[in-house]
Amino acid sequence: MTDTSDTRPTEDEARAPRRSPLLRLMRYLPMIAPVLLWAVPCGVLLYGGQHWPLPVTLAGTAVFVLGLTGMPLAMMRGHGRRQQDRAAIIGDTLLGSSWVLFTWSVLLGVLLRLGLTVAGVGESEDRARIVTWAVLAVTAVLLLWGYAEARRVPRVRRVDVQLPRLSSGLDGLRVALITDTHYGPLDRARWSARVCETVNSLEADLVCHTGDIADGTAERRRAQALPLSTVRATxxxxxxxxxxxxxxxxxxxVDLMDELGWEPLRNRHLLLERGGDTLVVAGVDDVTAESSGLEGHRVDLAAALHGADTDLPVLLLAHQPKFIDRAAAAGVDLQLSGHTHGGQIWPFHHLVRLDQPALAGLTHHGTRTLLYTSRGTGFWGPPFRVFAPSEITLLVLRSPHGEG
Known part of the structure; x- marks a missing residue:
């Protein structure tokens, strides 16, 4: 018997775009990535023609298997419901270490081996062993250096920013920017106090924190955040x-920062006056606020600028650089952001650029809008910074009408 029912796709089904193989693959990335991070170095260092003695091969393989199984387990216990700080430290450290090891296993596994072959260095086994020791040495050096870079007090980066609409009375206004402090499992209360001392040495008129204060609740990370109460601004x-x-x-x-004497700019602005001239300082909630489901939290630039004189220059705080399109459309003069960490561990910055329009520094957008993206003051997760140094930023605003 012939089926005469209409099996043609509906109009909505016909219009629905088919997912590309890449998008389908991205769904499985959380499962694939840990395997690659540990399996690739294992193959390069132990099974790339080195012909190590059997005990060495077995011991090395066991180390990689422990890393592969231990990293996700530690991260789940550390960042899941249990929120165990020790487990988080272990998981985060393994994640950062495996990323560096994976990166240099790939780079040196290909480039160094090719260079040695072209140079006619030894037999294939000798070349393979040279690659192994080179990868281990580079990884060890970068991890030690990256750890020191992550834990130190950031260097001050001074940037002069000329704003065409800035009046002469505001010329030379000093704006200190800290962001992405990420107080977390590693207790950094002393580091936090030293950061605040450095900020105070800048004698800023305005001090800004553009979010990602911590990983954990305000109650849990309160001790690390308390030094923020000592920050001074004129x-x-x-x-x-x-x-x-x-x-x-x-x-x-938000409540803790208010308690510590900071002004939470939740979709609103304040007026900063100096030398008879005025700057609008506005702020918006992060772009993820509304999807969090937290009542009253959402990003609303119109509300942030409501009632402000449109002839006045506007300085906007927005955590993510991707907000710059809306800021430029609204005629904002300067947006301050963080979020990217400058990639934090090279070459992760290539993935950051897939999501954000800027990685670090001062960039131009639209006809008059500038964006400054900080590489961040602290670090997230893995306690390493490799080729992406942290910073405390001093932005000196300049008027085209002369110095005040």
């Missing part, structure tokens, strides 16, 4: 939420 201290606040009770962080 005009104001202002703060906006980052995406990580929305992983850990964002309102608690």
């Amino acid at each position: 005009r104001a201290r202002v703060y906006v939420t980052g995406n990580h606040e929305y992983y850990s009770e964002a309102q608690g962080w």
Whole structure:
């Protein structure tokens, strides 16, 4: 019997775009990535023609298997419901170490081996062993250096920013920017105090924190955040939420920053006056605020600028650089952001650029809007910074009408 029912796709089904193989593959990335991070170095270092003695091969393989199984387990216990700081430290350290080892296993496994072959160095076994020791040496050096870079007090980066609409009375206004402090499993209360001392040495008129204060609730990380109460500014201290606040009770962080004497700019602005001239300092919640489901939290630039004189220059705090399109459309003069960490561990910055329009530094957008993206003051997760140094930024605003 012939089936005469209509089996043609509906109009909606016909219009629905088919997912590309890449997008389908991305769904499995969380499962594939850990395997690649450990399996590739294992293959390059142990099974690339070195012909190590059997005990060496077995012991090395066991180390990689332990890393592959231990890393996700530690991260789940550290960042899941249990929130165990020791487990988080182990998992994060293994993640950063495996990323560096994977990167240089790939680079040196191909380039160094090719160079040695062209140079006619030894037999294939000799070349393979040279590659192994080179990868281990480079990885060890980068991890030690990267750990020191992550834990040190950031260097101050001074940037002069000329704003065409800035009046002469505001010329030379000093704006200190810290962001992405990421207080977390590693207790950094002393580091936090030293960062605040450095900020105070800048004698800023305005001090800004553009979010991602911590990984964890305000109650849990309170001791590390308390030094922020010592920060001094001649005009104001202002703060906006980052995406990580929305992983850990964002309102608690807003309340704590208010308690510590900072002005949370949640879709609103204040006026900063100097020398008879005025700057609008506005802030918005992070772009992830609304999807967090937290009542009253959302990004609303119109509300942030409501009632401000459109002839006045605007300085906007927005955690993620990707907000710059909306800022430029609204005629904002300068947006300050963080979020990217400058990639934190090279070459992760290539993946960051897939999501954000800027990685670090000062960039131009639209006809008059500037964006400054900080590489961040702290670090997220893995306690390493490789070719992406942290920073405390001093932005000196300049008027085209002369110095005040």
